[in-house]
Amino acid sequence: MIIMVMVDTSSSNVYLNQDAKTLVQQTLTRGQGKLNDTGALCIQTGKFTGRSPKDRFIVRDEITSDTVDWGGINIPIATEVFDKLLSKMNTFIRGREIWMRNCYAGADPSYRLSVTVINTTPWANLFCHHLFLRPSDREMDNYKPEWVIFQVPEFLADPDIDGTRQENFTIINFAKKMILIGGSAYTGEMKKGIFSVLNFVLPHQHGVLPMHCSANEGEQGDIALFFGLSGTGKTTLSADASRKLIGDDEHGWTDRAVFNFEGGCYAKCIDLSADKEPQIHAAIKHPALLENVSFKDGTSTVDYSNADLTENTRAAYPIYHIKNAKKHSIGNTPKNIFFLTCDAFGVLPPISKLTPAQAMYHFLSGYTAKVAGTEVGIREPQPTFSACFGKVFLPLHPTVYAELMGEKLKENPEVRVWLVNTGWTGGAYPAGKRISLQYTRAMVQAAIQEEFALQTFRPHPYFGILIPEACPSVPTGILNPRNTWENKLAYDRQAQSLAELFIQNFDQYKAEASEEIKNAGPKLIQVAL
Known part of the structure; x- marks a missing residue:
């Protein structure tokens, strides 16, 4: 013993x-x-x-x-x-x-x-x-x-x-x-x-690169990673009956593979x-x-x-x-990366494609929102920024992990990075409603199966992230979040407010960030009061 x-x-x-x-x-x-x-x-x-x-x-x-x-x-x-x-x-x-x-x-x-x-x-x-x-x-x-x-x-x-x-x-x-x-x-x-x-x-x-993410694998060995803070859907979205689960929470990315840290x-x-x-x-x-x-x-x-x-x-x-878990929790380098956010303000699209610079910006931002009722004292949505989608677990400065992520994306230019909002649409909480899990699954599946490859993308006016104009099995009307709001001016004000929060949060990283990454953040647009 x-x-x-x-x-x-x-x-x-x-x-x-x-x-x-x-x-x-x-x-x-x-x-x-x-x-x-x-x-x-x-x-x-x-x-x-x-x-x-x-x-x-x-x-x-x-x-x-x-x-x-x-x-x-x-x-x-x-x-x-x-x-x-x-x-x-x-x-x-x-x-x-x-x-x-x-x-x-x-x-x-x-x-x-x-x-x-x-x-x-x-x-x-x-x-x-x-x-x-x-x-x-x-x-x-x-x-x-x-x-x-x-x-x-x-x-x-x-x-x-x-x-x-x-x-x-x-x-x-x-x-x-x-x-x-x-x-x-x-x-x-x-x-x-x-x-x-x-x-x-x-x-x-x-x-x-250690990562606070879940991971699964398709029949062709393609790996998908799901980053997100608690409650954004990491475990739920990685548990896909059509794909093998590698792990639901913690992984490492080497120069040749992704591997699970855990056995459960x-x-x-x-x-x-x-x-x-x-x-x-x-x-x-x-x-x-x-x-x-x-x-x-x-x-x-x-x-x-x-x-x-x-x-x-x-x-x-x-x-x-998990019935379809992979026996050895190791896979290839990823093909798709999903950053999950529960946006209680109803501003961000249900899915959008990110450029490499935008991927770095949103990785460092690690945004989601806490909703009223989830913690004592919270009566309205509260934004939360957690660098690398897990700042509380990072002993080193967040830019160390961000630089490693940047190196991985440069070494693997075929990797596609997506921002997925599993939060609200049609208005901020509680006026709007939670985006359907069925639709979120369909959008993630479309990204993995490259069904967006022939789609036209349009940039979000405030965040610049690329919104697809159509997605199989998803109503076209929900893809652009502004279209889901009855009061368009109210949406613009909310988007402006969220953009300001992103900019304020990113100030702490500006000294270390490249001009390309700094320019990948949201832009402020004059909105009527």
Whole structure:
């Protein structure tokens, strides 16, 4: 049995590399969860039902001091604070049950990390079984641990003594190759902690572009990537019965391939239905893990519309629960890239084609909008700009990733980049309506199948992005968003307002951006008041 040097398991009851069925049973035996009517294990993560970005720290040392983009996203913490918390956590687990798992992050053997996870609940270890890559028996015999995740939700820090902001914390230490997690049982902290590690290691050491995107593959080996923030449709649009799923959230792009970082999927479940998302719905079976869901009264049937605990209900399952998932999660270089945005202002077209310069501009912008009701205190749409569609996971400056993306597009000029609005049309929220998923799927399919090749495109008057004049199986009237608004002047004012927000946000990148990229942004047009 592998015992990590920096984690003292000598007086603990250790369960090593338990299979999924055993972990489910151990959870049930300890009264920590229950099965739903499809056999999935349902648990609650307690106080935290999502990540806590303000409590995620990186140890500032010789490795990170001059490389990490320090600030509100990457918050520095001293090595001494890390060491003190590690010592306290070691003391805390004495005599307790712990679960350990050896796994990988990265399907390409040339770039993967060996990750040993240490948990204090069997269901957290089940999550790691599903979301990380599972070594074969031969790989397990030769397994050498490299990184450690030490997750102890029951351990609470004392901010006044321990140097944290509050009782919960996630701390990444690149020198010791460890992630400490305390005070929060939300499993996504482990997944995104390793994603942040890869976002540092891959560009910095290997020149590989890490990406917050999903990926699938067509019969001819053509790869499509879907970038987007939470709720924009990455998982939904990549789960296509006619294409093989490579992965739903995290990937790397080398000089020859795209590869998945993970061994499973972590899908949002709010309002999930078999009609709208059949593959995801079917994947939630034994031994999938359901987090923070509620049941219909008197049954073991999940009520996916119920958000009493959180809007961020989640399902974690191994990728092979998706019927047409690719066995080895590696594909060719991409042929189509889709930037997904949920534009609650009803301004952006449902699909548009981007020039390489526009692709760089929108990649750095990473725009979407939060809608009223999704978070406490939000009463009207709020724009959100997250560089590279995942700024909260980027230890390096966003321009590092943007430059890598630019290099990839120059090396692969055949790649087509599209901006897809999965948000509102016919008016801003709530006056307008959400663009039909059926139409979005049809437009994505048309792009993949090159059905836009013979179409005429016209530039958007404010954003300059190229709008097709027709698309199979989609009403022509919805392609140009201005045509869907009854009050055209109101649309122009809204478009002007959104353009101004883009320009203001991009000011932070102007010094590093080329003239071509700066000129690819929206233009302001005089609008009547």
